[in-house]
Amino acid sequence: MSNIKVGIIGLGRLGKVHAGNLAFRVPNCELYAACSMVEAELEYAKKELGVTKTYANYDEMVKDPELDAIFIVSPSGLHCEQIQKAMENGKHVFSEKPIGLDVAEIEKTMAVIDAHPEQIFMLGFMRRYDADYQYAKEMVEKGELGELTVVRCYGIDPSDGMESFVKFAGASNSGGLFADMSIHDIDLVRWFTNQEVKKVWALGKNAAYKQLDEVGELETGAAMLQMADKTMGILVAGRNCHHGYHVETELIGTKGMLRIAQVPEKNLVTIMNEHGVVRPTSQNFPERFSQAFVNETAEFINCIKEKRQPGVNANDGLQSTKVAIACQKSYEEDELVSLSDIK
Amino acid sequence: MSNIKVGIIGLGRLGKVHAGNLAFRVPNCELYAACSMVEAELEYAKKELGVTKTYANYDEMVKDPELDAIFIVSPSGLHCEQIQKAMENGKHVFSEKPIGLDVAEIEKTMAVIDAHPEQIFMLGFMRRYDADYQYAKEMVEKGELGELTVVRCYGIDPSDGMESFVKFAGASNSGGLFADMSIHDIDLVRWFTNQEVKKVWALGKNAAYKQLDEVGELETGAAMLQMADKTMGILVAGRNCHHGYHVETELIGTKGMLRIAQVPEKNLVTIMNEHGVVRPTSQNFPERFSQAFVNETAEFINCIKEKRQPGVNANDGLQSTKVAIACQKSYEEDELVSLSDIK
Amino acid sequence: MSNIKVGIIGLGRLGKVHAGNLAFRVPNCELYAACSMVEAELEYAKKELGVTKTYANYDEMVKDPELDAIFIVSPSGLHCEQIQKAMENGKHVFSEKPIGLDVAEIEKTMAVIDAHPEQIFMLGFMRRYDADYQYAKEMVEKGELGELTVVRCYGIDPSDGMESFVKFAGASNSGGLFADMSIHDIDLVRWFTNQEVKKVWALGKNAAYKQLDEVGELETGAAMLQMADKTMGILVAGRNCHHGYHVETELIGTKGMLRIAQVPEKNLVTIMNEHGVVRPTSQNFPERFSQAFVNETAEFINCIKEKRQPGVNANDGLQSTKVAIACQKSYEEDELVSLSDIK
Amino acid sequence: MSNIKVGIIGLGRLGKVHAGNLAFRVPNCELYAACSMVEAELEYAKKELGVTKTYANYDEMVKDPELDAIFIVSPSGLHCEQIQKAMENGKHVFSEKPIGLDVAEIEKTMAVIDAHPEQIFMLGFMRRYDADYQYAKEMVEKGELGELTVVRCYGIDPSDGMESFVKFAGASNSGGLFADMSIHDIDLVRWFTNQEVKKVWALGKNAAYKQLDEVGELETGAAMLQMADKTMGILVAGRNCHHGYHVETELIGTKGMLRIAQVPEKNLVTIMNEHGVVRPTSQNFPERFSQAFVNETAEFINCIKEKRQPGVNANDGLQSTKVAIACQKSYEEDELVSLSDIK
Structure with missing residues (x-):
């Protein structure tokens, strides 16, 4: 089975940690694309992380047919919408915590996640x-x-x-x-x-x-x-x-x-x-939590490969x-x- | 100045700790009397601690003119009444915590203590x-x-x-x-x-x-x-x-x-x-708290000798x-x- | 620059640790070949570690033109001879400690190493x-x-x-x-x-x-x-x-x-x-020393790529x-x- | 049985520790005399420690019939001679370590100690x-x-x-x-x-x-x-x-x-x-070692009262x-x- 191709959104401090892990430390995956509104971050992704594609627009990245999974490390207020879009485009999704800031919006997002049970969803409670x-x-x-x-x-x-x-x-x-x-x-x-x-x-x-x-x-x-x-x-x-x-x-x-x-x-x-x-x-x-970040991403990739949902789910985010x-x-x-x- | 003569009421587990300290480990004091309703405890006080007098009745001990101070290590429910009696008989008083179990009763006891400002009152917050x-x-x-x-x-x-x-x-x-x-x-x-x-x-x-x-x-x-x-x-x-x-x-x-x-x-x-x-x-x-018990008793004796009130008072007990x-x-x-x- | 291709000799307890690191945890290298006299270990190398070639004979592996480097995790008594052969066949060499058991033999090995200054030699003092x-x-x-x-x-x-x-x-x-x-x-x-x-x-x-x-x-x-x-x-x-x-x-x-x-x-x-x-x-x-083993191997690979000798050399082994x-x-x-x- | 009367020689830093313990912290003993060539130290002994007698001359103190025991906290080079004199005058002896600096002198001192088996000898290995x-x-x-x-x-x-x-x-x-x-x-x-x-x-x-x-x-x-x-x-x-x-x-x-x-x-x-x-x-x-000093002195006093030799003897000093x-x-x-x- 080939490597899981991942696109990441968000390359701030924590985004860079995750991107580095996806690129170099987690087996069986490839950091294929990166999305950011900051040009310098996309340059970094190309030069330092070796990504194949960069996007300034999330809606475009999420439709890239090459991508198996989306990794969301954007500001908290955007998580819900980005999770929904990725799910609806057939991607596996890893989202940093919190799943969202508003209960109603989280519940709506959970409904979208529940509607795609064959796709993996994991929330970043790395501890x-x-x-x-x-x-x-x-x-x-x-x-x-x-x-x-x-x-x-x-x-x-x-x-x-x-x-x-x-x-x-x-x-x-x-x-x-x-x-x-x-x-x-x-x-x-x-x-x-x-x-x-x-x-x-x-x-x-x-x-x-x-x-x-x-x-x-x-x-x-x-x-x-x-x-x-x-x-x-x-x-x-x-x-x-x-x-x-x-x-x-x-x-x-x-x-x-x-x-x-x-x-x-x-x-x-x-x-x-x-x-x-x-x-x-x-x-x-x-x-x-250096190694914990590696471990959780490895678990996300393994869940995709083994077609099983991880221990941390959307309800953990809601609660x-x-x-x-x-x-x-x-x-x-x-x-x-x-x-x-x-x- | 001669040694402070102390009478203790209560010779249970903690009572024995205090009695031993008064008898052997605290300078400038003498464990002169002990009061208990348990005959074996009074025997213990005589043989092991060398007290001069034993009492089965607190009201009698508290009137002993030889005593400078009363040390109360009885059940919590009795503290208030015993403090009052000792104060009213002109004795300095050390009472184990709590000062009492009932707010009104404690407040009444505080009034008695306040009425005898020349007598030392100390509460047993040994920590x-x-x-x-x-x-x-x-x-x-x-x-x-x-x-x-x-x-x-x-x-x-x-x-x-x-x-x-x-x-x-x-x-x-x-x-x-x-x-x-x-x-x-x-x-x-x-x-x-x-x-x-x-x-x-x-x-x-x-x-x-x-x-x-x-x-x-x-x-x-x-x-x-x-x-x-x-x-x-x-x-x-x-x-x-x-x-x-x-x-x-x-x-x-x-x-x-x-x-x-x-x-x-x-x-x-x-x-x-x-x-x-x-x-x-x-x-x-x-x-x-072996040494803390010695220290607090030494402080009580020093307060008596130096005519100053200790840092732990009745209000600490009330609060x-x-x-x-x-x-x-x-x-x-x-x-x-x-x-x-x-x- | 392409990945460094490594052949390992010795797949005992420590050999497996090194082999796993070369195969999965160290960037820029590939565990290409394994040599052992134990058939089960070669099976393990193929199935679990995905090596391309296996050898029962060290002299053959050391001549494999595909290999850039040899990793020696054999019994201590064999290190000197194996280091010499690998050096003389133009390979970079990592050897587990000790470099050898006999001073004269070590000195002879050092002479061989010194004669190939362009090849990396590193000794496994992983601490x-x-x-x-x-x-x-x-x-x-x-x-x-x-x-x-x-x-x-x-x-x-x-x-x-x-x-x-x-x-x-x-x-x-x-x-x-x-x-x-x-x-x-x-x-x-x-x-x-x-x-x-x-x-x-x-x-x-x-x-x-x-x-x-x-x-x-x-x-x-x-x-x-x-x-x-x-x-x-x-x-x-x-x-x-x-x-x-x-x-x-x-x-x-x-x-x-x-x-x-x-x-x-x-x-x-x-x-x-x-x-x-x-x-x-x-x-x-x-x-x-789980991570130290990874780090030292990463250093060995980096030294090869960057054409510099590591901090641990043959003289450290001799002394x-x-x-x-x-x-x-x-x-x-x-x-x-x-x-x-x-x- | 009455308190053991002790005379101390040496009131330097460690001497003051021992003197304070003998005066205030060890039961069943009385710091009765102190000997020093420093006038201020004898003043200290009288005022702060309440000793009854002071001596400028060890040979005199050692003959004081009121004294039961001698406590030696003088410079190391004097221990042997002072031990011998105290022993020969019928006193129990506590000496700080070392027992002496010269093997022959220590052996001679041990002979004197051995000749007075009814007197207690203890060496200050307080640990x-x-x-x-x-x-x-x-x-x-x-x-x-x-x-x-x-x-x-x-x-x-x-x-x-x-x-x-x-x-x-x-x-x-x-x-x-x-x-x-x-x-x-x-x-x-x-x-x-x-x-x-x-x-x-x-x-x-x-x-x-x-x-x-x-x-x-x-x-x-x-x-x-x-x-x-x-x-x-x-x-x-x-x-x-x-x-x-x-x-x-x-x-x-x-x-x-x-x-x-x-x-x-x-x-x-x-x-x-x-x-x-x-x-x-x-x-x-x-x-x-604050409490260890108290404990060893209490053991010395108890040995005198109970007529038994302590665990630390002159041979421990010699060896x-x-x-x-x-x-x-x-x-x-x-x-x-x-x-x-x-x-």
Whole structure:
């Protein structure tokens, strides 16, 4: 069987990570085309990634009969429409998270996806494909932690992006801290517990950058999630981590506790100097999840070749977005929000 | 100046810890008397601790003119009354936490305490006197973490007490998980942030011992606290920790994060064997806070000698109990509870 | 430029690791041929790795005009002869360590290599290509540790191979513990210090398997190395590690200390259960150095394409083997051995 | 039985630690007298420690009939003579390590000690009384590590004392790095293995302070010890540790490995900031071994009261000093040294 030919839309920071993986690190596929409105990005795709074709227009790329699959790494607000178009043109689709920002639009997109069951659809919750998370999931499935009672997830971005975020906070529409930062963690809570969220309470505080209050954005937030079976979810999200990129997940079960990246160790090195005993830290998501991005794309290609749907589907996108919306609403209204009220 | 003469009421597990410290490890004091309704405990006090007098009746001990101070380590429900009697008899008073279980009763007790400003009153929040907590507090005060945004506290008892707890859960009145287990953590959140709690939401789940549902007790619980200045508090409490006694505190600030006992290391030993790389763990509170108990008692004695009130006062007892009551109410009603509604 | 065509000799445990990397994980190369005397291994190469040609005879493969490079993963005693033949047939050569077991034979091989300066020769000291070791090397080069005074290296194999080792210890010729296990560590000491070894003292003890005394093999050994500039090297080698595969390196400098894999953490997971706080461990070299093997092979291919010699050359092989021989001699004679006495 | 009355000789840095413990932290004893040639130290003893008598002359103190025991914390060169005098005057004796600097003098002192078997003699190897070391020793005794094959000990002083050491290096007679710094570690190797040292090789390097070469002192040294049963001892000693006071001990056995203070954690606090994940470190021996000093003195007092000799005796002093002398000789001559050659 020949290589799967993939066309990518979006060549920003994360787009370049995916494009590089498709071009060089994932077997059985070929990065055949790239689409961007930025000329320099198309030049990059041709010269550095060796793509055969470039497109400035997504509607054209999506009709290219040579392409087997479309890889969507565009701004979040475009995902739904682009997924639909790709599906309707018979392509397999990988979309970065979130699947969308609006519940009704996501539900419409899901209907389109459901109407093409023979095409693969996969959503980019890459943490599920990180070796550490898979190790943890396997321990949970084998019952080594007993029944889960608490899942705690931290997702805190490095502070070196703070100045820029504050500057553009009013203009951009991040969807708020919980949609922007916690969406992976919400997916993890659902994945580890096999439960849906029932009710949430979310809080937030701007301390270093109080001006964020004015534009409705948050520096640091926390949310508590009540799952359908009473399991407790705890989220902390932030944009102001001075030691790097802090993604940590904890599982408390009736037989034991497990933590993934309790501290964000960069490598196996320990340094002892005038600061004390120091473990260097991961600095950003491409570093931390480098191999997870390769693994998820390999899984997408394998699903196409083996004609089976992946573990992460459109409903995972819908549910995680609904929870993020509920958290944002809870923060804004300072009230408990039931998921049944998110339409 | 001569040694401070102390009479202790209560010689259970924690009572024996305090009595031993007063008798052998705290300078400038003498464990002069002990009171208990259990004859064997009074025997123990005479033989092992060398007390001069024993009492079966608290009202008598509290009138002993030889005594400078009363040390209360009795069941929680008796604290208020015993504090009042000791105060009214001119004694300095150390009381174990909680100061009481009922807000009105605590307020009445505070009035009595306030009426005797020349007598020392101290409440047993010993964690404030643990060297690790003091190291952390000092860093906060020096501004090394910036402004605090999140304080997370875990207090989980070892599972070896679980069978016994389940057996007696119906009969005893623990006050619920949050009053019983989180009270120290609530005090820590207040101490580190210098803020009062405004609103809480508390959840709970019985998984290993579902029969606790029937008696209104909890195996594991979590609460989120909104502080007056928007700082976020996160509590996890439990009774079913298989690796020992897990007391962990995290401070997230705008300049850094700090964790006390991120994992409950028993000592400086690391073992590598067929289980992996293993750090042995603290097994119970007398082990973990052994020196903190000595330190707090030394502080109590020093306060008496130096005629100054300690850092932990009756209001700390009132506020922490109110928050614990709010958490319990929130869990029972599955609603947000404002502290202003706790009378 | 087209892909580099590689022929591999040896498809044992490590041979399969290299073959898989050449076939699937290293860009710009093709695993074109495989040579083995084991029919099943050639079948494996055809079916699983997709090689175009298989050989039962090395002399034939080495003459295949299609091949650009030969990858030698055969028993140590054959390396020298196979390197020479490949060089003399105009091939680039990658050889697993050690370059050879006999100093005179290695020197003869080096002469052949030197006679073909346009062909790439690389020796498989893959640890130099591990990200953690490269991070450490960079810190040393930047002077962040000051001047090195002590380098300590542990290399201890998992005990699950012990039974089999003891069984075949008499028959096989491992070259002794230091040649077999410490050769990588000897290379690391030379690499980090940029110094040659001057004198050694080596000790050993058989405790769990005292029968190894009879066949002159060792369960656990230690050596101290005096470098030309007085820097001290400390080696511990063993075959009986119950917690997995323990490869640890420490650098002590005048400004700080650095440890690579102070404990052999398998991943970022921490488990807390009845054993204590547990970090799972690496179990074997293919797991621990999985990516280092890919990196070194990518470097070999890049060197061919870019017509430059790699950082690890034949002299590194000669020197490390000489030190290993000196250690073995020192252990056997219980005397200090000067490297100048190893011919 | 009344309190043991103790007279202390030497009130320098370590002397003040011991004096404070005798005065305030060890039960059943009284710091009755102090002897020093420094007037200010005697003032300190009277005012801060509350001693009854002070002496400028050791020969007088040692004859004080009120004293039960003498505590020797004077310069190393005086220990032997002072021990003998105290013994001959019927006193129990605690002496700081080393017991002496000269083998013949130590042997003479041992004869005096042996002639007074009813008097307690104890040597200050306090690490044996540290809770972490006792935990490790217990595991060894229970066989949990199997048979020991390697014991590695690091003893590295903080670099903040380096300037002063270099300044006075020529004048003082430290006995050399191994006598000065490794003596505790030598004792630990003997204690953990229950074996005597047979042969040693010691190396050293001055890198940051090369001027130490001129006065025959060392900044950093390492030694390898061959024990009678072939167990291997590895020592690293130094005076230039930038992260604090690094005392670390490792036990490798046939069933597992154990490390005490793998990194010199100061407390249970972990900080995450711009430096990475940081564990603060112990800064000096009084901090690290604070409680061990109390414990060993309590053991000394208990031995007196219970009329039994302690675990650390004069022969431990003799053997450890002989090994330190052998290491120094080995370093100076760059040869293996057999302990049988140390007279």
